[in-house]
Amino acid sequence: MRRFTLFTPQSRVVFLAALFIMLTGNRELFERLLEVYPLNLANLPFLISLGLFFTLATMLFMLAVTPGRLGRWVLALLLLAASQAAYYMDQYGVVIDTVMLDNVFATNAQEAAALMSWSLAWRTLLFGLLPAWLAWRYWPKAESPWRELKARLVLALALIIALIAIVAPFTAGYASFIREHKMTRMYANPTFFTWSALSYIGQKFKHPYSGELTQVAQDARKLDPIHHYELAVLVVGETARADRFSLNGYPRETNPLLAREDVVSMTNASSCGTSTGESVPCMFSVMKRAHFDREQAQHIENALDVLFENGVQILWRDNNSDSKGVATRMEYQDFKSPALNPACDDGECRDVGMLAGLDDYITKHKGHDILIVLHQMGNHGPEYYRRYPKEFERFTPACKSSELRDCTREEIDNAYDNAILYTDYFLAQVIAFLKKYDDEYETAMLYVSDHGESLGEHGIYLHAAPYLIAPKEQTHIPAIVWMGKNFDFSSDQLRPYRSYPVSHDDLFCTLLAGYEIDTEMCNGPRNILYENAELRQAARAEVVAASKRRNNNPE
Secondary structure, three states, X not given: OOOOOOOOHHHHHHHHHHHHHHHHOOHHHHHHHHHHOOOOOOOHHHHHHHHHHHHHHHHHHHHHOOOHHHHHHHHHHHHHHHHHHHHHHHHHOOOOOHHHXXXXXXXXXXXXXXXXXXXXXXXXXXXXXXXXXXXXXXXXOOOOHHHHHHHHHHHHHHHHHHHHHHHHHHHHXXXXXXXXXXXXXXXXXXXXXXXXXXXXXXHHOOOOOOOOOEOOOOOOEEOOXXXXXXXXXXXXXXXXXXXXXXXXXXXXXXXXXXXXXXEEEOOOEEOOOOOHHHHHHHHHOOOOHHHOOHHHHOOEOOHHXXXXXXXXXXXXXXXXXXXXXXXXXXXXXXXXXXXXXXXXEOOEEOHHHHHOOHHHHHHHOOOOEEEEEEEOOOOOOOOHHHHOOHHHOOOOOOOOOOOHHHOOHHHHHHHHHHHHHHHHHHHHHHHHHHHOOOOOOEEEEEEEEOOOOEEOHHHOEEOOOOHHHOOHHHHEEOEEEEEOOOOOOOHHHHHHHOOOOEEHHHHHHHHHHHOOEEOHHHOOOOEOOEOOHHHXXXXXXHHHXXXXXXXXXXX
């Protein structure tokens, strides 16, 4: 009778792979733990306990997901995926959650190329491809499936007992750690990104498409059917944070041109998400951030649909990835290549190129309200230095690498601020364009960024952190309003409310209010033009008065 063996050949390989991942793929996790619990004699016992806990938990997880013949494939995939997750966590301080995975699958070739580097290549080879091949090639064959299963069950029980023994002396410390340091736990590799991947797959099958588009605001109506036609430009910014705009008090002059215009900067604006894929569809949706579901939103009319149904001609021009499903039913133009964008150089198409040919579009749609949406490349990272022409490199030296940890904080700030400076120029050009139509239309511009950006604060770079624990740098966004001389609202009306808290939740009703479209669902303070009851009543009274003046004095 063969003697029972706890550590089978397969379990030994799994444990070695788990130790390898813990040693090579969890640097960010251990650095975060040391930030929370600095290395000293008082914290040392708890730190050792945490290190053992994450190691044993990883062994238990990998033991459970590598059964039988399938184990070689699963183990190889985990080793390869862990090397990629480790690189991006170490390099940018990001966590691999469902939002980040959505960004990965939405990344185009140009964006992916910007993230390629030699350090990624060698880490993938040494810590991903090579160990994955070795695990696949030398995966032991089980002597008996039943003996292997029995051994794994006993080993799993032993690991659970060991975990309990490790936690027991520090229950108060673990309770505090779990409650207060959720983001730190998200750096556990490969357990957290595996859970995220499964959650992401589940989300994709959560809301099967019924084939019907749910209508909203069916009671919408024009407050002033006989009027000057509106011409507005909505600029959807990219990765801009409010605290880098000199309009909001930033000491560097990043908005010299906008400062000369009669604009109102809403200083207390927040985003719906921390990534483009989440924020862009959310800001146009009737759903608020707290209840937003991206898959469900695809089957519900958004603000553009309601505007179009009420006679507004809509054009979406994109110099970013795409509209994230918002402009699916609208006229859409891709300005990411020289085919349409005349302002391209060194492989980068500039935002200002999206203004080309708009005069022809307006002439073609004369006699209609018009909304033009311009989706910027803006401050898309990590290559901020590519987001602006050379003549806008005012702040130097600027970081010229996609590996931000290789640059100093000053270099990163300089490159990022130069890109904000170029956005200032672009928005000033949008305003200059609208001024040409001031006598013919009621003109306005609204600029609002999709989300912010971390530039090394707390060791975090880029964006897409889980919203509930995202740093303010990723959610505090710029929102700037300019209104022409015939618009139904004025800067003087809005300016007293510039510090009021507003968010992407307000955009739906703000757009409807701007086009004088009334609906019961917007009777509450859900837009920056109707920030409170007094302003809302004053604005509506102004609309009615303007309508009477125009009816009594037709042009």
